[in-house]
Amino acid sequence: MSESETEVPIKSLTPRDLAREKPTPEPRSAEDVVFHVEDLVVSYSGKCALRGVTLDIQRNYVTAFIGPSGCGKSTFIRCFNRMNDLIPGATVEGTIDYHGTDLYGPDVDAVEVRKRIGMVFQKPNPFPKSIYDNVAFGPRVLGMTDNLDERVEQALHRAALWDEVGKRLKESALSLSGGQQQRLCIARCIAVEPDVILMDEPASALDPIATTRIEDLMQELKNDYTIVVVTHNMQQAARVADMTAFFSVDVGQDGDRTGVLVEYDTTDKMFTTPSDQRTEDYVTGRFG
């Protein structure tokens, strides 16, 4: 028999064409599509920040947007509740349909949109008022003042915060811990009975235990709401999301950086056998 061969060199993976391509999964039914986005382009003062995004957001799913910084995922999520309107010079082209109606149509009122599509921000931003007044603010400005006490209590229950603050609703919201403040912001959002809850990096300012509670909350909330979350923590997306969209930065000829949607699929697929090499490079950490 021959002597053992010298060390066998280990080569890198063969090209992507060996992996099977799967198209974006079909929605369960037309009614289950909450948002239909078609060729969306967002620019700030003429400079394109995000382009060519087409996807569907499904009802009662948690959908995550992941990608490196500057890829436009925060810009994108803010389109869903027209918060980009508050930024002077921001323009949106293309369409976002919400249950079949164009969100940016001429007759659409941004206030009405935000009634139905709520938002939780990266840094908890409780108002400098009592816990009760924080949760009651939304219903009060929207004229939903019947049974206000019940509304507040229900919202706090749903946000898994009632047990901790039920007996001290008159205390300042600023006396709560970071994790509690963020759950308060979620309660505040829930109090106006939205259809969709958008979350822009909701746990990135929190410690690991508070983060876990927020993630658990997302799983509970998706039964009643549709959740869209932006996260820079891939593992979080892997843990909580049903569908994941990966965005990346496209560097143009003149050094312009534009965000683009690279791949959008079930979370399982994105983290086991992604179709696009860029996705794989990102989730495995080979490129940040």
Added chain:
Amino acid sequence: MRVTFQQELEELEHSLQIEGELVLRSLRGAVDALTRQDTELAAEVVAFDDDIDRQYIAIHEGIEQLLARQTPVAVDLRLVLAMLHVNLHLERAADYCVTIAKLVTLTESLQGDPTLVEELEEMGSRADEMIRFALRSFAERDPVGAEELVLFDEVIDATNRRLVHQVLGLGTDVERREWGLRMILISRCLERIGDHAVDIGEQTAYLVTGEFREFTDASHGDPRGTNGRP
């Protein structure tokens, strides 16, 4: 990015290849002990298995730590899972080499048939080639090549079946018959080593495509149609 992680993956795979070399050494030793009726060599093979077991445990621990600390996903995860399986298959193959060595010791005093021994030596060479080939296609991430292991495996299977008839024709001598039975066991061991090589090939295909597929399934007929025929 994640340089330490990449290095750890490469080191782990390197350890796996080394384990493969150790298994091949063990196999060669076992087959040589058989052809030369060398019980001392056989005893060495048995003792050598400890080295292989140590390597197996080290690789297993390495995989465990990698999973705990690095949370690999996508291709990295498939690589780690594939290495987990390959590790096991190599260790099982080594155990079969030990069994062969023990059988050689048991048949020390018995008179054998040299033709049969030649056939077994031939099977051993095939098995050696298969393990080598499986490890190389794993390293090169070659799933197409890995599937060719099935053809190699057929040769061993055919030889295995032929051996049964040859042993049946050894005559009525009790010693001869005992020897023959033990040889069938050795043949079975070599055939199983071949199967483990095919399993390693299946891991290569899984690693590259993300799908796990058995190249041939014992419970379904072999589509190439040699089933049932001698």
Added chain:
Amino acid sequence: MSAVPLDLRNRDRSARLRGRLFHAAIFASTTIGLVVLAVLLIDVIRKGLPYLDGILLTDPPSSLPERAGAGPAIRGTIYLMGLLLIMAVPIGVGTAIYLEEYADRSRWYNRLLEVNIQNLAAVPSIVYGILGLAFLVRGIGLGRVLLAGAMILTLLVLPILIVASREAIRAVPDSIRQGAYALGATKWQVVSRQILPAAIPGIATGSILALSRAIGETAPLLLVGALQYVAFNPTLLGDFTALPIQIFQWIARPQDEFHDLAAAGIVVLLIILLTMNALAIWLRNRYSKKW
């Protein structure tokens, strides 16, 4: 293995000396300011204390020091401050809200407005007096009345109020606005329910500054017609005087007793100012929230 001993003692003597000298210098500058202030206050209180009584507070002035009071002047000052608050605060805060929340910075008229507010704060107060005389007293025929005095004082302090209010509004974190908008609040609801309540401390501070500036103004009031000798209580649309003017009038007299009366007047002025400040500080603390 025993550790190698480290020499952690201070090596740089001159740096420490310089540090100590710096500490002494800033301590001295603080002390100087306080000491001078204390000396002035003690002197004024010592001279004025004997004359601090009901006569001073209620009686009209007279040529006899024992019977001279600053009643009309005190009333005049209080009325002026009251009118000032009623007029300046709404206009100042309203302007600040417009500039911070509603104005489009890219429009030329808004930029023009902003630049001019800064300029107005630097205008000498007598110019306001001339302005008042020309437009209010003569131009629209208001006459030399209390209201005219209050109006020009308002113009005088408006820049201070606007700047302070703008700072207070800007200090409200943008995250609060975003949170309120995201809940479906309209712009007006965000301003009235979140920003203004949070800006009250800053606005109160601005009011303190405005009042403190205005209470001592003499020149513009004189131009608009404050009289030096007023023996009756002032009314909105009648002749008037103010405490600083009364004090000035007393100092101008040769008799020493009138100088002491002036000191007493100063004490009263300080008390009025401190009372207003205390009120504003109480208001600020009540609404103050820690971010």
